[in-house]
Amino acid sequence: MLNQLTIAELSSKLNSGTVSSREAAQACLDQIERVDGRLNAFISHDPADLLAQADAADRFRQEQGGNQGRPLLGIPIAVKDVIAVRGHPLNCGSKILGSYVSPYDATVIEKLRSAGALLFGRVNMDEFAMGSSTENSAFGVSRNPWDLDRTPGGSSGGSAVAVAADECLAGLGSDTGGSVRQPAAFCGCVGLKPSYGRVSRYGLVAYASSLDQIGPLTKSVRDAALMLEVISGADSKDSTCVPREVPKFTEGLNGSIRGMRLGVPREYMVGGLDPQVADAVRAALSELEKQGAEITEISLPHTEYAVATYYIVATAEASANLARFDGIRYGLRVDGADPAELYSRTRGAGFGTEVKRRVILGTYVLSSGYYDAYYLRAQKVRTLIRKDFAEAFERVDAIVTPTTPTAAFRIGEKSDDPLQMYLSDIYTLSCNLAGICGVSVPCGFTTNPRLPIGLQLLGKPFGEETLLRIANAYEQATGWHAAKPELS
Amino acid sequence: MDFEAVIGLETHVQLKTHSKMWCGCANSFGADPNTHVCPVCLGLPGVLPVANEEALRLTALTGLLLNGTISPFAKFDRKNYFYPDVPKNYQVTQYDKPSTSGGWVEFEFQGGLARVHITRAHLEEDVGKNFHFDRESGVDFNRAGVPLLEIVSEPDITSAEMACDYLNALKQILIYGGVSDCDMEKGMVRCDVNVSVRPKGEKKLGAKIEIKNMNSFSGVRRALEHEIPRQIAVLRSGGTLSQETRRWDDTVGVTESMRSKENAHDYRYFSEPDLMPFVPDAAWLESVRARVVELPLTRKRRFMKDYQLPAPDAETFVNDVPLGDYFEDVARQGVQPKALANWVINNLRARMTESNTRLEDLKFPPTGIPELIALVDAGTISSKIAQDVFRHMFESGESPAGIVESRQMGQVSDTSAIEQFCDEVIAANPKSAEDFRSGKAAALNFLKGQVMKASKGKANPALVGDLLASKLNS
Numbered sequence: 008m009l010n011q012l013t014i015a016e017l018s019s020k021l022n023s024g025t026v027s028s029r030e031a032a033q034a035c036l037d038q039i040e041r042v043d044g045r046l047n048a049f050i051s052h053d054p055a056d057l058l059a060q061a062d063a064a065d066r067f068r069q070e071q072g073g074n075q076g077r078p079l080l081g082i083p084i085a086v087k088d089v090i091a092v093r094g095h096p097l098n099c100g101s102k103i104l105g106s107y108v109s110p111y112d113a114t115v116i117e118k119l120r121s122a123g124a125l126l127f128g129r130v131n132m133d134e135f136a137m138g139s140s141t142e143n144s145a146f147g148v149s150r151n152p153w154d155l156d157r158t159p160g161g162s163s164g165g166s167a168v169a170v171a172a173d174e175c176l177a178g179l180g181s182d183t184g185g186s187v188r189q190p191a192a193f194c195g196c197v198g199l200k201p202s203y204g205r206v207s208r209y210g211l212v213a214y215a216s217s218l219d220q221i222g223p224l225t226k227s228v229r230d231a232a233l234m235l236e237v238i239s240g241a242d243s244k245d246s247t248c249v250p251r252e253v254p255k256f257t258e259g260l261n262g263s264i265r266g267m268r269l270g271v272p273r274e275y276m277v278g279g280l281d282p283q284v285a286d287a288v289r290a291a292l293s294e295l296e297k298q299g300a301e302i303t304e305i306s307l308p309h310t311e312y313a314v315a316t317y318y319i320v321a322t323a324e325a326s327a328n329l330a331r332f333d334g335i336r337y338g339l340r341v342d343g344a345d346p347a348e349l350y351s352r353t354r355g356a357g358f359g360t361e362v363k364r365r366v367i368l369g370t371y372v373l374s375s376g377y378y379d380a381y382y383l384r385a386q387k388v389r390t391l392i393r394k395d396f397a398e399a400f401e402r403v404d405a406i407v408t409p410t411t412p413t414a415a416f417r418i419g420e421k422s423d424d425p426l427q428m429y430l431s432d433i434y435t436l437s438c439n440l441a442g443i444c445g446v447s448v449p450c451g452f453t454t455n456p457r458l459p460i461g462l463q464l465l466g467k468p469f470g471e472e473t474l475l476r477i478a479n480a481y482e483q484a485t486g487w488h489a490a491k492p493e494l495s
Numbered sequence: 496m497d498f499e500a501v502i503g504l505e506t507h508v509q510l511k512t513h514s515k516m517w518c519g520c521a522n523s524f525g526a527d528p529n530t531h532v533c534p535v536c537l538g539l540p541g542v543l544p545v546a547n548e549e550a551l552r553l554t555a556l557t558g559l560l561l562n563g564t565i566s567p568f569a570k571f572d573r574k575n576y577f578y579p580d581v582p583k584n585y586q587v588t589q590y591d592k593p594s595t596s597g598g599w600v601e602f603e604f605q606g607g608l609a610r611v612h613i614t615r616a617h618l619e620e621d622v623g624k625n626f627h628f629d630r631e632s633g634v635d636f637n638r639a640g641v642p643l644l645e646i647v648s649e650p651d652i653t654s655a656e657m658a659c660d661y662l663n664a665l666k667q668i669l670i671y672g673g674v675s676d677c678d679m680e681k682g683m684v685r686c687d688v689n690v691s692v693r694p695k696g697e698k699k700l701g702a703k704i705e706i707k708n709m710n711s712f713s714g715v716r717r718a719l720e721h722e723i724p725r726q727i728a729v730l731r732s733g734g735t736l737s738q739e740t741r742r743w744d745d746t747v748g749v750t751e752s753m754r755s756k757e758n759a760h761d762y763r764y765f766s767e768p769d770l771m772p773f774v775p776d777a778a779w780l781e782s783v784r785a786r787v788v789e790l791p792l793t794r795k796r797r798f799m800k801d802y803q804l805p806a807p808d809a810e811t812f813v814n815d816v817p818l819g820d821y822f823e824d825v826a827r828q829g830v831q832p833k834a835l836a837n838w839v840i841n842n843l844r845a846r847m848t849e850s851n852t853r854l855e856d857l858k859f860p861p862t863g864i865p866e867l868i869a870l871v872d873a874g875t876i877s878s879k880i881a882q883d884v885f886r887h888m889f890e891s892g893e894s895p896a897g898i899v900e901s902r903q904m905g906q907v908s909d910t911s912a913i914e915q916f917c918d919e920v921i922a923a924n925p926k927s928a929e930d931f932r933s934g935k936a937a938a939l940n941f942l943k944g945q946v947m948k949a950s951k952g953k954a955n956p957a958l959v960g961d962l963l964a965s966k967l968n969s
Contacts, residue, residue, distance in 0.1 A: 090541070091540065091541040097540055097541070099540070104540070107540070109539075109540070109541070110534060110539070111534050111539075113541060208543060209541070209542070209543050210541040210542075211541055212540040212541045213541070213769075215768075216768035216769050217768035243545065244543060244545060245543050245545075246543070246544070246545050246546065246769065246770050246771050247543075247768070247769060247770075247771060323765060324765075324768055326575070326763075327573050327575055327583075327584075327585045327763075327765070330575065330577065330583060330584030330585055331538045331540070331582065331583045331584055332540075333577065333584055335579050335634070336537065336538070336582065336634075337539070346577070346578070346579050347577070350577055370763065373575070373763035373764075373765055374761055374763060375761045375763070378763075378765075382765060
């Protein structure tokens, strides 16, 4: 089945002319038809548009006699509902945008289009990327293809489900505190969070501007490398996107990891960590050691403050970022006698509970009289966390941790306890606070039930080449990524 | 008890850039509503700002023109408040690290010089404009995202008149530097006023009252002329004032309370994470320094000192910079400056206006007016004839000497020719001749006029006077 292939596998079939993009697109549509009623990965998708794009790709290939250096020509890629695609709905998993349609393409979308990708669907997510389970979506919860009673993680839950259930070849997600890596871990796929400034954020609806990065969810490390290669690079529309050369990530993948120094933070392997997850990570470390990597224990002393710091910085930025959803210019409007009443009615009706909680929290920490104690303090701690990593990376080439403390949790299990929900991101948050890169790769399964476990690798700022090489070496040796959920 | 006012101004000025602060939309006034807009300035989901380099340069330039310093590290912040004309419901501004700080504006005031210190000049974005119709309201976002400079003064101003003069001086400086067109009609300059009163001699400041919504300098003057006596009256009657924001009602001519300190906005400023801090390098600073121009007051004083010009002439050359520059170029040739100034202001400027000519299109060379002045000084032509010569020179570009020669406009200093005119005039006006002889000196002027007329203005007037007198007295 073409929809089950990796990008690399499908590309080579397309290039050899044995299959067409239309067939691949149709295979994805068939799979959506077959499984998405149960999974709810897609908020919406337009089959006719996808097939038209596929036909255009096939025509191009035929006329040009090849892909003409377009590495993603004819590859169906699903887009998280927080990334703007011209002419497509943009809801961010929320009711507040109503029937809004984006009039422009995000920079990553432009880049993927130029690379020939077929961009389709609006995949589900926690409202405005706030959450770790997709339970905060206004479009219903997405379900984990390995166990339909469990969440796929979040906020890019829909992307992870769509990839894991072979409804697309790859997905685009966004990661503010683990929103690509955590669902990738829960669903058994690869999720990459690029270094801050590697990928343009133009067209990504901001949750926390200083933490957000767009990242790919894929079926292999190679596919993640290829996607990153396409979407990276300076952008005249994003001043925080760093103008530096984009390495050929796919070319450095197969190098040896012999002699690489890998650090295991002592603060991460502690209470709350599921023993089965800990075992899987230990096994992964042994495998990496077997390949010649040196494992050392390191310390990230400010780890325990990461959750608090994150929830101050992220919510403060979010309180301003989400202010524009006010019912004046677009989206939902609930009228009022004056603007203030219109705002509160519209936002009261349009935002879900978690979004309201974070907007209120963010407003509070920026308020006069509280700013110094919360926001300013959090910025200082953020600097310390960043320093922790900088010091660690003087001793090691990458850091190895579990992606999450447990495998996928049950739907409803944590939805009444925000703090428990926040703690499910403890291993992923620091990466965003420090602006470094991170990737989650499948590293085994729990038993009874059989759920995927994710191994997280963290790398230096703009150190994706090294990171992807380690991830690829591990993946090729173990093959966990090839396991597929049974969806009868 | 006597009271004094303490006034500080916050002046918002739209910068003269081609495009808006964060996007490529045109920065222009008067277009149909919402035609100069794009996803960025409309604050659509997912957009990001990219700072307009020229706006940063003009801000730094303003700092230099106001004798302030350019910050080595500037950043932008978000000022959070909900209002329909604010597309993102936060305004991007500079809060704790503005682009420039310090400095002063110096201007002539009440026969002396006044200096108002500047706290800071920082860059921010303008907001849209709300319109209210019968049953609904609309917002025009053409103005949203236009680069706006906020110039904050120290509370150095003591009267409504001084506030007005400060604003005019500031406006002139900004126009001079090419920072802004400061077109009041187009809303390019807007002010907020902070004013308090205190007993004369008292050091402690009174309760600060902020007045908003004045859209002209005369509005500022009138608001202050109303507000200062109002505050004094409150204190005189034993009342107290407390910090508040008031709105100026231009039609009624009063200020009215908008919100008290307790209801003041909490703007929840924090660093704008979508923009990098701005750290200007040496080359950049040099490129801004190269654009610094002489300030209007400096120029006026220099023209008065270097060329001994009276204030009105100097002001003319301050207000019309190219004309002043032309004057200076020509004056360097060593011509008498006052005479030159008269020619440039009274003749050249007038003819240029009449014929809609620019300085660069003048047909005659910069040596033209000095030559003309030399011909008058040498007595070759009278100053009256010189006006005609100038007109010819302006139209044809011919040299004054050539014009005088070819049109025989030279002054007649040939004694015999003038003597003949004198004889004819004395013969034709025996009454006047008799009057002169009997002691009425004024009669000579009449006769002189007749001789000039007979000579078609070409006779040397001094010679005519001498000859007439000697003939009548003989």
